[in-house]
Amino acid sequence: MEVRPTTTNNNILVVGAGAMGSQIAMTAALAGYATTVHDLSRTQLDDAAAALRKRTDKMVQSGKLAADDAEAAHARLQFSTDLEAVAPPADFVIEAATERLDIKREIFATLGHLTPRHAILATNSSTLGSSKVAEASGRPAQVCNMHFFNPALVMECVEVVQHPGTSQATVDTTMSLARSMGKSPVLINREVPGFIANRLMGAVQKEALALLAGGVASKDDIDATAKQALRHPMGPFELMDLVGLDVIDDIARATHAQTGDPADAPNEAVLALVREGKLGRKSGAGWYTYGH
Ligand SMILES: NC(=O)c1ccc[n+]([C@@H]2O[C@H](COP(=O)([O-])OP(=O)(O)OC[C@H]3O[C@@H](n4cnc5c(N)ncnc54)[C@H](O)[C@@H]3O)[C@@H](O)[C@H]2O)c1
Structure with missing residues (x-):
């Protein structure tokens, strides 16, 4: 009962x-x-x-x-x-x-x-x-x-x-x-990996990474567009640096393990930065370099 x-x-x-x-x-x-x-x-x-x-x-x-x-x-x-x-x-x-x-x-x-x-x-x-x-x-x-x-x-x-x-x-x-x-x-209403916010954030990040990898625009211009055209408080690359690139990679791994969807696989460019120890703001460098 x-x-x-x-x-x-x-x-x-x-x-x-x-x-x-x-x-x-x-x-x-x-x-x-x-x-x-x-x-x-x-x-x-x-x-x-x-x-x-x-x-x-x-x-x-x-x-x-x-x-x-x-x-x-x-x-x-x-x-x-x-x-x-x-x-x-x-x-x-x-x-x-x-x-x-x-x-x-x-x-x-x-x-x-x-x-x-x-x-x-x-x-x-x-x-x-x-x-x-x-x-x-x-x-x-x-x-x-x-x-x-x-x-x-x-x-x-x-x-x-x-x-x-x-x-x-x-x-x-x-x-x-x-x-x-x-x-x-x-x-x-039902369990989906990433719930709402992290799915939305993930979709924007994925697109930003694809635009950069395809040579369509620089990370600075992609971030500027998100902020100035869409009024996001931060660009996707800035946000990844704030969250931590190791955390971004962990989330991708957990999501990929649940969905098995190749589109959810960890991103190579993010992984390369993590391997160099560039984890974002907390390590002083990620997509951007930060003065501590
Ligand atoms: N960090 C974030 O941005 C964030 C955002 C939303 C949700 N979460 C979720 O919140 C949870 C905690 O994340 P966090 O970042 O605060 O982690 P954290 O590592 O800062 O803290 C986890 C704490 O749990 C304690 N702990 C471990 N095993 C325990 C046990 N058996 N009994 C009691 N305490 C125990 C640890 O000693 C540690 O203090 C996770 O499930 C995470 O997914 C994290």
């Missing part, structure tokens, strides 16, 4: 305190939720706490956040390495752990045992559809993707993706939780 999830998700548990989990947790705490972040690594939790403090200090200094609200949000935020202690009170879990299926399956199986029966278990995975972890949880109807964008404190869009067994109540609760966190959720 399906258990109807509650609509009053007062206790949020975020699993994984990396780049995404830490900011998702802060977003929930700022929205008024008692929020706990769990990670296996104490260092990771301490780093996340320090980074979030810095981040909210900046928001206060720039007038984007009232000092009292920042303090209240930090008071609602807890950090723990002890999942057995923090899972039982959770009404809604957002898993943002390392992007590995074996790790996520184990987390969902554990959460299925430790969380209350009404709790919804969502994954923030960018490439793994929740159907891959749903059965492990023992409550597949209460599992979906809740995909935030980086940086999660800033980006408004959240892609909510249902797998074939996700219940309508789970979709409704997840959409309304995202809204209450100040986000603008979009619903994706």
